[in-house]
Amino acid sequence: MKLDYMLDLRKTLNALPKRKLALARLTGKKISVGLETRAGWTGHLEFFVFWCRDCRAFSKDYAHSWPERRYVTCQRCGTNFYFPKLSAVLKEFTETLRFLIRLRFTARRG
Numbered sequence: 001m002k003l004d005y006m007l008d009l010r011k012t013l014n015a016l017p018k019r020k021l022a023l024a025r026l027t028g029k030k031i032s033v034g035l036e037t038r039a040g041w042t043g044h045l046e047f048f049v050f051w052c053r054d055c056r057a058f059s060k061d062y063a064h065s066w067p068e069r070r071y072v073t074c075q076r077c078g079t080n081f082y083f084p085k086l087s088a089v090l091k092e093f094t095e096t097l098r099f100l101i102r103l104r105f106t107a108r109r110g
């Protein structure tokens, strides 16, 4: 693990309320720490602090993949933690339902 990552993680953890960290550790909730950028990036991404059950430590990463499949990766052990965005999951569910209803009516006519 890089030193600059360790220093950034320490700074981020110190800025968060202890109560919020304790809850994240207990429930596995990801704490959004806002948009950040890194050297060589052209834009900003939302970063999260989260508890890794495998190495029993906090980690910090940005959300990877699409909202309905998003995950963060522990910077120590590489374990991925999935936490799909609820609004994206609901949208996907609604679209699937709409498709099935349309399919049913199409099949009746045929």
Ligand SMILES: [Zn+2]
Binding pocket: 052, 053, 054, 055, 056, 074, 075, 076, 077, 078, 079
């Ligand atoms: Zn880990």
